[in-house]
Amino acid sequence: MPDWTPPTQVNLVDLGFMDSRSKLIDLAAFLDRVQRADQEGDFRVQALKKAIALLSQDQPQRARDVLLSFSDPSTEPVAKAAMQGAIGAYKN
Numbered sequence: 001m002p003d004w005t006p007p008t009q010v011n012l013v014d015l016g017f018m019d020s021r022s023k024l025i026d027l028a029a030f031l032d033r034v035q036r037a038d039q040e041g042d043f044r045v046q047a048l049k050k051a052i053a054l055l056s057q058d059q060p061q062r063a064r065d066v067l068l069s070f071s072d073p074s075t076e077p078v079a080k081a082a083m084q085g086a087i088g089a090y091k092n
Contacts, residue, residue: 027052047089 027048034045051066059065072090 043091044087044089 031045031048034040034042039045047070051069054065054069055062057065070089
């Protein structure tokens, strides 16, 4: 029976950098198009920019904080949904 050897440490930067770089460029291009269309005031764009600012924090819970920044902070259920489906960001 062969001896088991633990896996070697994976270089996460090698695995994820190009994908992350591509997503960041896509995001920049989206924001450029939104700006040219004069649609920066949309609450979803504002939520996106707020979430982008969270990326620069040096804490290991960035993904959690970004996700929560898009979420409805209310704790009480609504009597009736205003619409069906999600819009991706909490509209104050």
